[in-house]
Amino acid sequence: MSVNVEISSIFGRYTGNVLNMKVEGKTVRECLHDLVRQFPDLKRMLLDGDGNLMHSYDYFINGESVYPKDMNRPLKDGDKLNIIFVIHGG
Amino acid sequence: MFTAEELQRYDRQIMIYGFGEAGQEKLKKAKVFLAGAGGLGSPVAIYLTAAGIGTLRIADHDKVELSNLNRQVLHWEENIGKRKVDSAAAKLGKFNPGVKIETIAETITEANISRLVGDSDLIVDAMDNLPTRYLLNKTAIQKGIPFFHGAVYGFEGRAMTVLPGKTACLNCLYHGASVPKEKFPVIGVTPAVIGCIQATEVIKYIVGLGELLTDRLLNFDALRMKFNEFKINRDPNCEVCGNKAKRVKKK
Numbered sequence: 480m481s482v483n484v485e486i487s488s489i490f491g492r493y494t495g496n497v498l499n500m501k502v503e504g505k506t507v508r509e510c511l512h513d514l515v516r517q518f519p520d521l522k523r524m525l526l527d528g529d530g531n532l533m534h535s536y537d538y539f540i541n542g543e544s545v546y547p548k549d550m551n552r553p554l555k556d557g558d559k560l561n562i563i564f565v566i567h568g569g
Numbered sequence: 570m571f572t573a574e575e576l577q578r579y580d581r582q583i584m585i586y587g588f589g590e591a592g593q594e595k596l597k598k599a600k601v602f603l604a605g606a607g608g609l610g611s612p613v614a615i616y617l618t619a620a621g622i623g624t625l626r627i628a629d630h631d632k633v634e635l636s637n638l639n640r641q642v643l644h645w646e647e648n649i650g651k652r653k654v655d656s657a658a659a660k661l662g663k664f665n666p667g668v669k670i671e672t673i674a675e676t677i678t679e680a681n682i683s684r685l686v687g688d689s690d691l692i693v694d695a696m697d698n699l700p701t702r703y704l705l706n707k708t709a710i711q712k713g714i715p716f717f718h719g720a721v722y723g724f725e726g727r728a729m730t731v732l733p734g735k736t737a738c739l740n741c742l743y744h745g746a747s748v749p750k751e752k753f754p755v756i757g758v759t760p761a762v763i764g765c766i767q768a769t770e771v772i773k774y775i776v777g778l779g780e781l782l783t784d785r786l787l788n789f790d791a792l793r794m795k796f797n798e799f800k801i802n803r804d805p806n807c808e809v810c811g812n813k814a815k816r817v818k819k820k
């Protein structure tokens with residue numbers, strides 16, 4: 480069970496500029512937790528105290544929005560998970 | 570009908586297949602509400618003015634600061650301390666005196682937004698914060714006019730066009746996600762690219778050309794120099810444009 484993750488460039492400084500990676504997990508939650516296990520500096524950026532994706536980030540699965548945005552949403556082998564920061568500047 | 574001078578000024582765009590004098594006429598009749606005269610607002614205002622939009626109504630409560638000048642190209646050093654809307658109107662009037670510039674120096678709030686937008690044909694989001702963006706999105710849905718979203722951070726930018734009741738709205742996309750209001754990093758080229766994409770979308774919408782950036786979030790990563798997009802589906806349960814919102818409205 481391997482999921483391809485792509486993160487925004489702004490996270491590069493927490494991952495040694497690695498922006499594409501493979502993680503293991505059957506749900507969004509499991510994949511995010513494997514991601515921060517591999518790149519520990521991402522943890523305080525992405526996850527809140529309960530281990531959920533923080534409110535200022537969003538994710539897409541296979542390039543598409545999904546509703547509802549549920550951390551327990553199942554992922555399949557080979558799925559692509561994009562993590563983005565909700566940017567707000569003008 | 571156009572004057573000889575107007576026909577000369579807009580000659581190169583009237584030449585574009587599908588544009589024509591009819592397209593130019595549509596631009597001339599259009600009224601655009603531009604929320605923000607900063608990093609995104611500058612290119613949006615400049616290119617819509619150059620293209621010959623009829624009326625540009627610009628809302629911004631800020632005054633020009635030195636730290637704005639790396640990106641807010643409508644404002645110059647001599648304008649520091651002046652209201653951004655006045656600084657913008659002075660430049661735009663010189664670019665193209667044929668465009669009517671209306672300025673609003675009020676802060677956009679839930680209480681005044683409907684009045685400020687008035688009878689504008691569309692809303693361009695060139696704000697620097699999420700809460701006002703959600704407010705603009707909601708107002709556009711309520712008024713049934715399109716909404717042109719743009720946002721930037723550092724070397725990264727995004728844009729999406731919303732046709733109310735037809736395509737995914739900003740709330741479908743972010744579900745009210747919030748980010749603490751803070752000083753954000755940005756370099757001028759990022760809002761220049763995104764603002765021009767927004768202005769392009771506005772022109773296409775008004776003239777009726779091409780395919781709009783609807784149900785798609787365009788993501789610009791200048792560091793990798795990549796554009797990619799995410800497909801954004803309408804959320805049937807969106808509090809702003811979904812079934813729930815309609816039910817509440819009917820009560």
Ligand SMILES: [Zn+2]
Nearest residue numbers: 738741807810
């Ligand atoms: Zn919506």
